[in-house]
Amino acid sequence: MTWIHSANPLSKEKLPYADAMEYDYKLLYPRQVVLVTSQSGEKRSIMALAWHCPLSFKPPLIGIAVGKTRFSHSLITEGREFVLSIPTEKMVDKVMLIGSKSGKDVDKFSAFGLNPLKADVVKPPLIKECPINIECRVAAELDAGDHTLFVGEVVATHASATKDKLLFDMGGRNFFGIARE
Amino acid sequence: MTWIHSANPLSKEKLPYADAMEYDYKLLYPRQVVLVTSQSGEKRSIMALAWHCPLSFKPPLIGIAVGKTRFSHSLITEGREFVLSIPTEKMVDKVMLIGSKSGKDVDKFSAFGLNPLKADVVKPPLIKECPINIECRVAAELDAGDHTLFVGEVVATHASATKDKLLFDMGGRNFFGIARE
Numbered sequence: 001m002t003w004i005h006s007a008n009p010l011s012k013e014k015l016p017y018a019d020a021m022e023y024d025y026k027l028l029y030p031r032q033v034v035l036v037t038s039q040s041g042e043k044r045s046i047m048a049l050a051w052h053c054p055l056s057f058k059p060p061l062i063g064i065a066v067g068k069t070r071f072s073h074s075l076i077t078e079g080r081e082f083v084l085s086i087p088t089e090k091m092v093d094k095v096m097l098i099g100s101k102s103g104k105d106v107d108k109f110s111a112f113g114l115n116p117l118k119a120d121v122v123k124p125p126l127i128k129e130c131p132i133n134i135e136c137r138v139a140a141e142l143d144a145g146d147h148t149l150f151v152g153e154v155v156a157t158h159a160s161a162t163k164d165k166l167l168f169d170m171g172g173r174n175f176f177g178i179a180r181e
Numbered sequence: 182m183t184w185i186h187s188a189n190p191l192s193k194e195k196l197p198y199a200d201a202m203e204y205d206y207k208l209l210y211p212r213q214v215v216l217v218t219s220q221s222g223e224k225r226s227i228m229a230l231a232w233h234c235p236l237s238f239k240p241p242l243i244g245i246a247v248g249k250t251r252f253s254h255s256l257i258t259e260g261r262e263f264v265l266s267i268p269t270e271k272m273v274d275k276v277m278l279i280g281s282k283s284g285k286d287v288d289k290f291s292a293f294g295l296n297p298l299k300a301d302v303v304k305p306p307l308i309k310e311c312p313i314n315i316e317c318r319v320a321a322e323l324d325a326g327d328h329t330l331f332v333g334e335v336v337a338t339h340a341s342a343t344k345d346k347l348l349f350d351m352g353g354r355n356f357f358g359i360a361r362e
Contacts, residue, residue: 025235027267027313027340028213028243030347030359053234054206055246056326062209063244063330065236086208132208142323144332145237149244151325159208166211168359178211178349178359 026171033095033167033175035085036064037116039124040078045103046114046127047072048095050169051147052084060154062136065147071103076150080138081122084152085130088164089177094129095167096175121155131162207352214276214348214356216266217245218297220305221259226284227295227308228253229276231350232328233265241335243317246328252284257331261319262303265333266311269345270358275310276348277356302336312343 031050038045051065062084066073076082087095094112101108109116109125116125119135126133136152165177212231219226232246243265247254257263268276275293282289290297290306297306300316307314317333346358 025238025241025243027315027338028215028233028235030213032209032211034209051234051236052209053232053244053246053330054209055232055330056328057206059326060206061326062206063234063246063325065234065244134208140323140325142321142330142332144244144321145240145242147237149234149236149323149330151323157208 029171030168030176033087033169035087035095035098035127035130036066036072036076037083037085037124037127038072038075038079038081040075043075043103044107044109044116044124045072045075046085046098046108047103048099055151059139061139062134062152062154063149064152065144065149067147073148075103075124076138077148079123081124082136082138082150082152083119083122083124083126084134084136085127086132086134087127087130087167088162089167089175090164091129092167092175092177096173099173119156126158131160131164133158210352211349211357213359214268214350215245216268216276216279216308216311217247217253217257218264218266218305218308219253219256219260219262221256224256224284225288225290225297225305226253226256227266227279227289228284229280236332240320242320243315243333243335244330245333246325246330248328254329256284256305257319258329260304262305263317263319263331263333264300264303264305264307265315265317266308267313267315268308268311268348269343270348270356271345272310273348273356273358277354280354300337307339312341312345314339 053063055061115128122135135156139153140151142149236242296309303316316337320334321332323330
């Protein structure tokens with residue numbers, strides 16, 4: 001086995017990847033891509049992210065790490081709620097578009113042909129096209145470098161028994177699908 | 182599309198899964214399985230977990246959610262360091278064994294034929310058999326229900342250019358391999 005090592009994981013020279021700035025986090029890829037809806041007053045948005053993590057069974061907690069400069073960061077900070085929506089492989093083009101535009105400039109639901117559904121408990125909408133929607137209330141948040149980890153307590157779950165493939169990011173937006181079962 | 186809904190995500194009746202207690206968190210599966218080594222004084226252990234998440238590019242932060250009753254939880258709480266080691270598909274039997282035993286009762290390195298390597302910066306050892314080892318110092322922790330999220334700052338990274346498949350858990354310890362590239 002060849003060990004390639006860097007005491008500074010951000011140094012470029014010793015690492016076998018083109019973009020050493022992205023080295024460390026890609027070691028924890030592939031990761032499932034999810035969508036997150038958020039709302040504050042009349043403003044709403046959708047973002048795509050792969051930095052999510054179950055945190056607790058009881059109470060049911062899920063963490064999402066959101067970049068501090070993102071429009072959704074301000075909406076979740078203000079609204080204290082989000083919906084985690086799981087897209088299928090078929091939605092890959094829409095997911096790419098969601099990840100490429102800021103919700104400051106465009107309403108992503110109408111722009112990308114996604115249908116908002118009223119949630120049961122929280123204000124941000126579900127996404128009708130997603131087979132799974134998990135409603136969360138922010139129970140805690142953690143300042144984590146250039147991101148904030150929002151800890152959501154699950155307050156309602158909507159899931160269809162879809163057999164569609166889920167969407168994974170291999171790192172650098174190389175997407176592929178995995179069947180759940 | 183059939184919407185199956187439960188206002189209480191832990192209620193069994195409306196959900197299309199056998200074990201509704203595990204319903205919510207499995208919606209965020211499959212997830213990559215990683216190993217975590219920890220040490221406090223002469224005590225050391227290895228655990229397997231799938232609840233991990235990159236949290237920040239700069240500084241480079243990674244979160245791991247560790248059950249509060251786990252032996253590794255006490256070692257990380259005391260030692261304030263851990264190594265995140267990424268196993269390959271070939272190691273599936275060892276990973277299953279690691280997940281089935283407590284480090285209170287057995288030294289998992291010698292018991293399961295894994296070779297500890299001295300880390301560069303932290304006390305917990307690397308695992309020689311893993312192509313990727315990420316040394317972390319605990320920079321923060323968050324009380325999250327029945328788990329603690331330990332936020333590790335990456336202080337050194339060791340990675341070989343392996344093409345071996347990585348190991349994923351479909352939920353409920355149904356493992357399968359995915360090639361990185």
